[in-house]
Amino acid sequence: MSDITKQSLSELVKNIKDKKLSSEEVTKAFIDRSEKSKELNAYITEDYSSALEKAKKFDQKPNLNLKLPGIPMAVKDLFCTKNILTTAGSKILNNFVPSYESTVTQNIWNEGAILLGKLNCDEFAMGSSNETSFFGNVQNPIDKNLVPGGSSGGSASAVAGQLTPITIGTDTGGSIRQPASFTGTVGLKPTYGSCSRYGIVAFASSLDQAGPMAQNVKDCALLQEIISSYDPKDSTSIDFKRNEYSKELTNNIKGKKIGIPKEYRVDGMPKEIEELWQKGIKYAKDCGAEIIDISLPNTSYALPTYYIVAPAEASSNLARYDGVKYGFRAKGENLIDMYEKTRSEGFGAEVQRRIMIGTYVLSSGYYDAYYLKAQKVRKLIKNDFDEAYNKVDAILTPSTPSSAFKIGEKKDDPVSMYLNDIFTVPVNLAGLPGISIPAGHDAKGYPLGLQIIGKAFDEQNILNIAYAMEEKINFKNKITDWWIK
């Protein structure tokens, strides 16, 4: 079967369960394609031989009751994987091999999946283009020298390029939804507290959330039901009733009320984004949903609030990378000198920028004006959503203000780069679930995504809406395999 890698997760699972494919065949197919796809630079660490061994072992005694029976899968290199190099895209962790496994990845292996390798990402998940990775840029399979988005750029590229049937990313301000949008794939940022943060290299603890990335909504739903679990090892994990999202998935969204927030119609938004949004509204109506205009008045404060809260937490979270215990250590004259050299050489420019911002906004004399104020605004943003959800079941917005841009295009303009997150950060600040689905192409033929935002713990609802709309949109990703010689 030469087209194994073109199959969706659901097809692969079915074929393995029906014994039409072995885990080894599937694993080998994805390894072969990954080997031919080095130009995408999607992987930081490849674990192919071990993956093949595990696949063979699986085939000897296949447990077909599992949800991911012998399915190979690469994951973002922000998840700690036992005995496998875990770098977070940073030089400072370029020799770090954890002795433990993140809860989310453990949940995946428990369902029979097999690790293919670790996927590239922005350094410590700080970036929107995967250009801050110590391990180099990732190419978007859509077009040469196009960024895949970030920070889960390697993950998005690997799913879109069919180097892995599905994957997981993390989303602090849009790091799953924006790259999904840039690569024509589906990405879900779950409710804060849905997926355990245990074993995920922390960026901003109150915003970080792991989530699934897939080629379609159904695969995404299946992976979400696997990775979401209550975990006593994460104090912010929430014990709520989790659905079997894939089983309960339905395209019947008749009567669902979908809100359109006027504040998302931002200045300078390209016409084609507005058109996409209108198209989305039409599709939703076609599915039987009721469209309601709503207001999220504090939306314009979300981005500045995010760029205070996230760096503040990051500046503290990244203090542990000091060269003392693990990871990269530079030689120094004394302790302070060692710290300074280790952190100057070990962290890239964007990470250093955010540590500086975060340190500044937490400093005495500035704390009240920045961090405390930001926390108050964050509350207001959450209140906006609470208010809106009195009237609607979900909210529809564009995922990003533009399609993917060229590598290097925004590298030296951090503010323009940060603007990429304008539609996604409010969701993180409010702790809500959001999903990006591909909904069309721009004039250059690059994919564009729509975002559906749900109530807390209401993943099922936004998955259903996404599922219904996906059918209507009938999006086809234009992948030419340009990187395969």
Next chain:
Amino acid sequence: MSKNKSEYLINRKDNQYEVVIGLEVHAQVTSESKLFSSSSTKFGAEPNTQVSLVDAAFPGMLPVINEFCVKQAIKTGIGLNAKINKRSVFDRKNYFYADLPQGYQISQFKDPIVGEGKVILDMPNGQKEVGIERLHLEQDAGKSIHDLDPQNTFVDLNRSGVALMEIVSKPDLRSPDEVSAYIKKLRSIMRYLGTCDGNMQEGSLRADVNVSVRAKGSKEFGTRCEIKNVNSIKFMQMAIEYEANRQVDLIEEGKTIDQETRLFDTKKNETRSMRSKEDAHDYRYFPDPDLLPLEVSDEFVNELKKNIPELPDDKKKRFIDEFKLSPYEATILVSDIDTAKYFEEVVAKMGKNKDIKLAVNWITGELFAVLNNKNLEISQSPVSAKNLAILVNLIKNGTISGKIAKTVFELMMDGDKDPQKIVEEKGLKQQSDPKAIEALIDKIINDNREKAIEYKQGKEKLFGFFVGQAMKASGGKANPQLINEILKKKLQ
């Protein structure tokens, strides 16, 4: 320097200065595991053997609050008559150091678990109330060891993450003696509660001491200096004495006192500047996003309240009421929970016809002397409460004299022997048969006729001689009261 009965003042020429002291006590919570991880807290283990991935701050590791430590802090708050805050918040205190793996200490800054309370001190001139500002939970850091290698510093993370209670007093203390009494009282309360073992040698209890001085009668506070991390009561007292005098000298010289952090050099008996206010760390406190605010219900607190044991102040009151002890005796007996337990066991074992005063004298006299000499805690006493009770009863019912009792007590210490058996085996039972004593005395008077005549002629001092002779002849066993009575009769 003058120390009148009630006031500790520093005198210079015409000026008298009062010393104002506030303490930040760091008390290690008695618990099996650390504040946010399941590592053991046992003291004295090999370096870095009690360190979890959380304690060493590995990537992606998250803190999970130890409920037992929360209970311990609340119990301590109840013991300090303090307000229990139903909602408290853990903050990060950010700074870099090699023995601080996270790069921040998880502590409580704005919203501590325990609010204002008070502690009563028994001072020689009466009781003194000391206000408690707050109590909060925080993590301990690891330990940097600088003297094992000429080039390198070694780090031991066994302590990293161990739960501490920081107990902050109001600036209500006025002398080194009050500081001593305060620390002892805190320790006593926590030991009663089982929330901190108070072991200062092992670092379970240490304090930052804030000292300022002001002219006697002034209501304004002077500029304070903080003496960091003092780990014995004696050193605290020495440090305060030195620091207060240093500050007074500065004022007398017309200089100002800089607000700063100082270290106490125990070898030179002086405090030294560590860092000035300007150099103070900016700790960038903010709520730890890995932990939700800590919320406790009324039921949770009430359940703990129900199980609070009798604390020293109440016990003292009861000892005075129930056993008719003097406040002084009661204070001594309740100051340490094990002493109080021992005393109460002795009382219980003495049965109906008991002499509590005598028991108190034996505990605070002979027993304390032995424990002191052998450097033992009362919990390690070589004489059990049960056997001490028997011994006191033997004295009370006249079986042995107080003097013989001391001999018996010596023998009891060898393996906690039953005093009754010792008395029987060694034939130490008191001679209380009047006829036998009379015979004995007759013989002595007969042997010392001249002295008997001298006595009768008025040389009364000789009575002691006859008592001594009678005692000696009985091998020390004769009932001294009987000897007295019979001698008096015979020598008339």
